[in-house]
Amino acid sequence: MAKCSYVPLFETKQVKGRVLFRCIAASIFLGICFIVMYRLMFFPVGGKVERWIWIGQFLSELWFCFYWFLTTVSRWNSVYRLPYIQRLSQRFEKELPGIDIFVCTADPLIEPPSMVVNTVLSVMAYDYPPEKLSIYLSDDGGSDLTFYAMLEAANFSKTWLPFCKKFRVEPTSPEAYFRTASEPLNDADNWLSVKKLYEEMKMRIEATIKLNRIPDHIRKQHKGFREWDFVLSKHDHQTILQILIDGRDSNAVDIEGNPLPTLVYLAREKRPQHHHHFKAGSMNALIRVSSRISNGPIILNVDCDMYANNSKAVKYSLCLFMDEKKGDEIAYVQFLQSFDNLTKNEIYASSFRVLQQLELHGLDAIGGPCYNGSGCFHRRQALCGKKYEKNYKVDWKKVSDTKADESASFLEETCKVLASCTFEHNTTWGKEMGLIYGFLVEDIITGLNIQCKGWKSMYLSPERDGFLGVAPITLLQTLVQHKRWMDGHLQVFLSRYCPLLYGYKKIPLKLRLAYCPYNLWAANCLATLYIVVMPCLCLLKGISLFPKV
Numbered sequence: 001m002a003k004c005s006y007v008p009l010f011e012t013k014q015v016k017g018r019v020l021f022r023c024i025a026a027s028i029f030l031g032i033c034f035i036v037m038y039r040l041m042f043f044p045v046g047g048k049v050e051r052w053i054w055i056g057q058f059l060s061e062l063w064f065c066f067y068w069f070l071t072t073v074s075r076w077n078s079v080y081r082l083p084y085i086q087r088l089s090q091r092f093e094k095e096l097p098g099i100d101i102f103v104c105t106a107d108p109l110i111e112p113p114s115m116v117v118n119t120v121l122s123v124m125a126y127d128y129p130p131e132k133l134s135i136y137l138s139d140d141g142g143s144d145l146t147f148y149a150m151l152e153a154a155n156f157s158k159t160w161l162p163f164c165k166k167f168r169v170e171p172t173s174p175e176a177y178f179r180t181a182s183e184p185l186n187d188a189d190n191w192l193s194v195k196k197l198y199e200e201m202k203m204r205i206e207a208t209i210k211l212n213r214i215p216d217h218i219r220k221q222h223k224g225f226r227e228w229d230f231v232l233s234k235h236d237h238q239t240i241l242q243i244l245i246d247g248r249d250s251n252a253v254d255i256e257g258n259p260l261p262t263l264v265y266l267a268r269e270k271r272p273q274h275h276h277h278f279k280a281g282s283m284n285a286l287i288r289v290s291s292r293i294s295n296g297p298i299i300l301n302v303d304c305d306m307y308a309n310n311s312k313a314v315k316y317s318l319c320l321f322m323d324e325k326k327g328d329e330i331a332y333v334q335f336l337q338s339f340d341n342l343t344k345n346e347i348y349a350s351s352f353r354v355l356q357q358l359e360l361h362g363l364d365a366i367g368g369p370c371y372n373g374s375g376c377f378h379r380r381q382a383l384c385g386k387k388y389e390k391n392y393k394v395d396w397k398k399v400s401d402t403k404a405d406e407s408a409s410f411l412e413e414t415c416k417v418l419a420s421c422t423f424e425h426n427t428t429w430g431k432e433m434g435l436i437y438g439f440l441v442e443d444i445i446t447g448l449n450i451q452c453k454g455w456k457s458m459y460l461s462p463e464r465d466g467f468l469g470v471a472p473i474t475l476l477q478t479l480v481q482h483k484r485w486m487d488g489h490l491q492v493f494l495s496r497y498c499p500l501l502y503g504y505k506k507i508p509l510k511l512r513l514a515y516c517p518y519n520l521w522a523a524n525c526l527a528t529l530y531i532v533v534m535p536c537l538c539l540l541k542g543i544s545l546f547p548k549v
Contacts, residue, residue, distance in 0.1 A: 008326075009087050009091075009323040009327070011084070012082075013079065021075065022076070027045040028068065039054070039058040039302055042307070042547075046396075053543060055537075056530055057530070060530045067517060070517045071074055075358055076298045077362065077365045078461075080364075081320065083319030083460070085312060088318055088322065089315075092219065094207060095397050096132060097297045098132045098295070099126075099134070100294055100295030100298070101135045103116070103120055103137045103188055103302055103303075104137075104144060104282060104283065104286075104303060105140065106141050112209065113145055113146045113149030113205055113209060114175075115175075116149060117149050117152065118175070119304050119305075119307050120137060120150065120263070120478055121160055122309075123172075123300070123302065123307075124153075125160060125161050125308075126311055126314050127312050127315065128261050130161065130247070131378045132223070134247065134264070135262065136264045136265050136286050137264070138268065138282040138283070138285065139265065140234075140279075142270065143267075145208060145209055145212075145243070145337060146265075147224060147240075148208055151244060151495040154263050156174075156197065156201050157245070157263075158254040159197055159255055160194070161258070161260065167184065170309070171415045172308055174198045175198075176468070183190070183195075195278060209396050214486070221490050222242075224240070224265070228240075236271060237269065238269055240266070241265070241416050241419065243263070243412060245261065246262060246408045247259060247262035247294075262293070264290075266286065268420075269416075269419060269420045270421065274371075277430060277437045278442075279373075280330065280430065280446075281535075283434065284424070284429055284434035285418065289419055290419050292414070294404070295404070297380050297394075298321060298380065299317070299378040299380055300503060301373075302374055304338065305470040306468060307468060309338075309465050309466060312462075313467070314461055316462060316466070317377040317460065321333065326349055327394075329388060330457065331368075331378065331382035331383075331455030332376050332377060332378045332382065332450065332455075332457045333376065333459075334370075334371060334375070335376065336459075336465060337372065337374060337467050339351060340468040340469075342471055350476075351471065357461070361459060363511065367456030368455075369447075370447045371444065372444075373441075374467070374469070375466060375467040375469075384433050384511070385433040385434070387454055387455055388454030388455045389454070418545065424543075436449055439497075440491060441485060441488030441491075448492075451506075452502060452503055486522035489518045490521070490522040490523065491521075493516070493519035498519070499519065500512050500516070
């Protein structure tokens with residue numbers, strides 16, 4: 001294509017209201033200056049106790065001023081991306097790359113298989129050529145109940161995918177769709193029959209879960225159940241790998257004769273004497289296994305407690321990856337994750353609106369948002385440790401069809417070693433390749449490591465949310481989640497991956513500073529505790545800490 005005829009696949013626009021925000025920030029800075037002046041000019045000369053209390057108050061205020069500065073850095077110049085999927089279809093319709101989608105689950109009790117089924121079905125029904133979609137479920141619980149649910153999902157997908165296409169279903173999760181949609185005036189019989197099929201499938205799955213074992217007549221229906229004859233426990237078992245739908249097989253079609261996406265079940269090997277590295281280990285195993293089966297150049301990872309809410313999300317992300325001028329430098333595209341279970345008053349602020357609607361847009365303008373662990377499209381090469389080079393260029397014609405030629409049974413056997421406990425020994429997996437091990441927030445540190453290798457990232461928040469998940473709705477759930485995040489971010493700041501040091505001369509200074517508010521989130525507790533406690537005690541003792549009116 002000639003340079004003069006280049007038309008971008010996406011547009012970058014400045015967020016409105018920047019001037020107003022900067023005026024407000026300037027007024028806050030002026031107020032900070034007055035606070036500092038007051039503390040210095042009216043320093044108490046009385047008792048020693050008063051002086052130390054005054055100093056403590058001043059240090060706490062200085063900390064919050066510093067923290068305000070760090071947050072303002074990430075909000076100063078926000079942008080948003082506007083993809084044009086019509087241009088993508090016109091230019092690359094026959095060269096669209098394969099997409100490997102990873103879904104991770106760990107416990108059939110905490111994460112019910114019926115919920116996992118909805119997640120898998122929602123991503124299988126993307127508005128994308130099904131022969132170029134490959135869905136991988138990582139079951140870290142090693143449960144035959146989850147495996148059975150996947151068999152049900154594979155069978156129901158033959159009806160669900162053409163139904164989604166016919167009725168333009170949004171969202172493509174059966175549970176979410178039938179919960180809110182009403183039957184159409186035309187072809188109501190077909191609509192009701194599919195709803196009945198889904199409800200029957202759901203009842204079978206839940207009845208099996210309640211029974212807590214797979215009935216014998218079901219076990220005989222698929223060879224994969226024999227794998228559980230050798231499973232000692234969910235923490236001690238061999239690799240279980242089953243290709244439930246082989247998208248390359250001409251017989252893998254839906255009820256209308258259209259091809260189905262590839263669907264793979266994986267329970268990686270676990271042994272008590274080997275650390276499994278939680279979700280990071282699961283993701284790395286999926287990266288290796290998928291490279292052998294489908295090897296899609298783009299990887300999407302989602303959690304099992306969320307579902308695809310926008311069937312065009314794949315094409316939105318490809319508009320950024322496949323842009324001829326700016327796409328080759330992008331390592332990952334992070335989508336906004338919203339939630340469909342928020343309480344009316346949202347008393348625990350679980351939606352993170354400021355982060356998702358303001359700060360991530362700001363990060364996008366200074367090098368790219370952090371990797372949030374879910375709802376993220378990755379370039380496989382970047383996720384596998386490749387450093388960005390200025391002359392790097394992708395030939396999408398060559399990478400559009402890279403699936404293996406071997407039979408499904410052969411791939412099942414040969415890929416098991418890739419998910420074994422010992423495969424990563426004496427390799428760079430978990431250090432330079434895949435997700436980084438050793439941190440509670442493996443997603444954040446992985447995104448930082450990728451950016452420090454020269455790649456950029458981008459943030460997408462389309463009008464219709466790309467994904468909807470489940471947010472904590474109780475105080476205990478919120479505290480547990482926040483504690484994990486705060487501990488993990490502080491762990492990053494105190495490690496060799498501290499953005500200020502590790503990112504030196506690798507990423508822009510603004511981006512290094514923008515990581516710090518999250519890394520220092522836990523440190524806020526000290527200044528907050530002082531601000532809450534000491535003024536109250538001083539009020540009881542008659543000690544003045546603030547200007548008199």
